[in-house]
Amino acid sequence: MQVSVESTGNLERRVILSLPAGDVESQVSSRLREIAQNVRIKGFRPGKVPTKVVEQRYGGQVRAEIVDAMLRQGLEQAVREHELRVAGLPQVTPGEDAAEGELKYVASVELVPDFGELDMSKLEVVRHTAEVTDADVERMLENLRLQRATWRPVERAAKPGDLVNLEIVSTVDGVRMPAEGVEKSSTVLGSAALYPEVESAIVGMQPGEEKTQDVTLPADWPVAQFAGKTVTSSFKLVSVAEQVLPEVDAAFIRSFGVKSGDLDQFKAEIRANLERELKGALMNRLRREVGEKLVAAYKDVELPPRLVESETQALMASAAEDARRRGQTLQAGPEAFREAARKRVLVGLLVGEIARRNELRLDPARLNETLRLIASTYEQPEQVIALYRNDPQLMQGLQARVMEEQVIDWIAERAQHTEQALSFQEAISQ
Numbered sequence: 001m002q003v004s005v006e007s008t009g010n011l012e013r014r015v016i017l018s019l020p021a022g023d024v025e026s027q028v029s030s031r032l033r034e035i036a037q038n039v040r041i042k043g044f045r046p047g048k049v050p051t052k053v054v055e056q057r058y059g060g061q062v063r064a065e066i067v068d069a070m071l072r073q074g075l076e077q078a079v080r081e082h083e084l085r086v087a088g089l090p091q092v093t094p095g096e097d098a099a100e101g102e103l104k105y106v107a108s109v110e111l112v113p114d115f116g117e118l119d120m121s122k123l124e125v126v127r128h129t130a131e132v133t134d135a136d137v138e139r140m141l142e143n144l145r146l147q148r149a150t151w152r153p154v155e156r157a158a159k160p161g162d163l164v165n166l167e168i169v170s171t172v173d174g175v176r177m178p179a180e181g182v183e184k185s186s187t188v189l190g191s192a193a194l195y196p197e198v199e200s201a202i203v204g205m206q207p208g209e210e211k212t213q214d215v216t217l218p219a220d221w222p223v224a225q226f227a228g229k230t231v232t233s234s235f236k237l238v239s240v241a242e243q244v245l246p247e248v249d250a251a252f253i254r255s256f257g258v259k260s261g262d263l264d265q266f267k268a269e270i271r272a273n274l275e276r277e278l279k280g281a282l283m284n285r286l287r288r289e290v291g292e293k294l295v296a297a298y299k300d301v302e303l304p305p306r307l308v309e310s311e312t313q314a315l316m317a318s319a320a321e322d323a324r325r326r327g328q329t330l331q332a333g334p335e336a337f338r339e340a341a342r343k344r345v346l347v348g349l350l351v352g353e354i355a356r357r358n359e360l361r362l363d364p365a366r367l368n369e370t371l372r373l374i375a376s377t378y379e380q381p382e383q384v385i386a387l388y389r390n391d392p393q394l395m396q397g398l399q400a401r402v403m404e405e406q407v408i409d410w411i412a413e414r415a416q417h418t419e420q421a422l423s424f425q426e427a428i429s430q
Contacts, residue, residue, distance in 0.1 A: 003074045005082050008108075011304050013084060015107040016095060017074040019067065024103060027066045032058060067103065075107055085112040087349060088307040110304035112349055118357060123293045123415035128285050130427035132274045140270050141248065144256070151241035157204050158240045160190040164202060165238040172217075172231045182236075198233065205237045257379070274424065276373055281428040283405055290408050291347045293415070303345055311341035351407045360407060367402045374398075 002018040036054045037047050044053070071092060079086060087110045095104030151163050158164050167182040177183070187193040189203060201213045212234045221227040246252050250261030258266045315337040320330040354360070371388055375381035388394045 001070060001074050001077075003078050003081075005078050005084075010302055011087075011111045011113055013082075013109045013111065015075060015078045015090070015109055017071055017078075017105045017107065018095075018098070019070050019074075019103040019105070021101050021103055024063070024066060024070070028059065028063050031062045031066065035062070071105055071107070075109075078107075078109075084109065086110070087112045087304045088310065091306065108306075110306055112353060113301050113303060115298060115301060115350065115353055118350075118354055120354070120411045120414040121416065123290075123297060123411070125286075125289055125293055125412050125415040125417040126420050127289070127412060127417045128282055128420050128422050128427060130278055130282065130422045130424055132271055132278060132424055136274055136424040137267050137270050140274060141267070144270075145245045145248065145252075148246050148252070148255075150244045150246075152244050153239060153241050155207060156240065157206050158189060158202055158237060160203060161243060162189050163187075163241040163243070164189060166202075166235050167238055168233055168235040170231050170233045172226050172229050184238075198235070202235075202237060207237055207239050210234065210236045273377075276376070278424060278427055279373075283408070284430075285427070286412055287405070287408050290411050290415075291343070294347050294350050294411075295343050298346060298350060301346065303342060303349070308338070308342050308345050311345050312338045315341050315344075351404055354411065355403065355407050358410070360403075360410060362399055362403050363406060366406065367399060370402050370405075371398060 001020070001023075002016075004016045006014040006016070008014045032051065032054050035058055036049050036051060039049055039054065039058075040046055041049050041053065041057070044050075075090060078084065090107040090109045092105055092107045095106045098104035154162075164187060166185045166187070168185055169182055170177045189199055192199075194202075195215050197215055198213055201211050205211065212232060215231050215233060217226055217229055217231055219228045248263065248266075253261045253263060253266045256266065256269075258269060312334050316330070316332070316334055319332070319337070323330040371385055372381070374388075375384035378384045388398060
């Protein structure tokens with residue numbers, strides 16, 4: 001195999017790989033003979049399948065696998081001999097002007113930029129701190145009660161916090177909505193699901209009572225023909241129900257998996273869960289903080305254009321999927337995501353370069369701890385741990401995450417940093 005490297009830009013190299021066709025076909029024939037000895041094909045005895053049949057069924061796949069392996073070998077040779085630090089995946093295409101008896105391929109390779117000095121002591125980083133208090137535990141306990149709340153019908157005037165069932169008919173510019181019948185709606189007063197004027201009008205109404213209220217729609221109302229218009233809504237209060245919270249008794253506690261039904265143990269588990277959530281939130285804040293400072297310090301570094309474009313497309317695809325789940329269509333184009341993509345690529349390359357220069361290695365203990373923390377949020381943690389350990393892609397993603405966190409911590413420890421205390425609620429808010 002012949003391998004040559006050409007420079008096509010500051011961060012781009014063109015690797016030309018010439019594979020002897022005879023070597024390829026020799027390996028293909030050898031592999032097909034191995035397959036023929038073991039393959040089972042209907043109508044033929046094991047080991048007696050004709051070579052032509054094996055070639056027809058498996059030849060294309062085998063040839064592609066062998067060529068791919070030879071290309072990888074050639075690229076590894078080029079990277080090693082020319083000391084290339086590759087960023088992203090090479091883009092391989094068939095080459096032109098191949099000589100007789102050879103297969104020619106061209107790999108476009110992008111390189112990690114030269115970041116120059118990487119002195120983290122010049123960065124100024126704010127490191128947030130927080131702790132879980134008894135009040136946070138009590139607040140979560142109350143939230144769990146709210147999640148298990150039931151509703152009890154009452155015959156009295158509606159008040160904030162009640163669940164109300166309504167029948168509504170609206171008119172705007174002489175158009176009745178709905179055209180026939182009524183729109184049935186349920187809401188909890190105070191949840192801001194209705195306009196404040198409507199909620200205020202409902203408070204104090206008795207079941208069966210009717211009212212009419214004018215509401216001016218905002219200028220950015222989704223239905224353009226009604227934006228900024230005044231809507232006259234006639235609504236009837238059908239029924240009222242008040243919230244009933246469960247007692248924090250043994251049965252309630254057991255329903256959350258605490259078999260003893262003991263309140264102190266339940267609170268201890270709540271605290272442990274909140275501390276896990278807090279730890280993740282503080283790391284996310286530190287990741288953003290360090291990332292922003294790295295971007296500011298190295299904003300003028302040239303980045304591999306194809307890698308930035310790939311990240312742009314990934315961000316846009318993610319945003320499109322989020323919009324689809326909400327029943328919407330993404331309106332923004334690639335330019336709306338390019339700057340964010342550039343920052344992500346820059347931080348990712350910097351983190352990798354810092355790890356390389358300082359010979360930072362993945363900490364197995366930290367990896368196992370992170371895996372246990374993830375698994376502990378599920379009902380059957382051992383199954384989750386087994387899932388990760390048996391899925392190379394999942395484990396690779398987890399390893400990358402833990403390694404990034406290690407580097408972020410390493411940077412923050414060496415940067416000039418100040419601490420800023422937050423409450424638990426402030427810390428977990430994004």
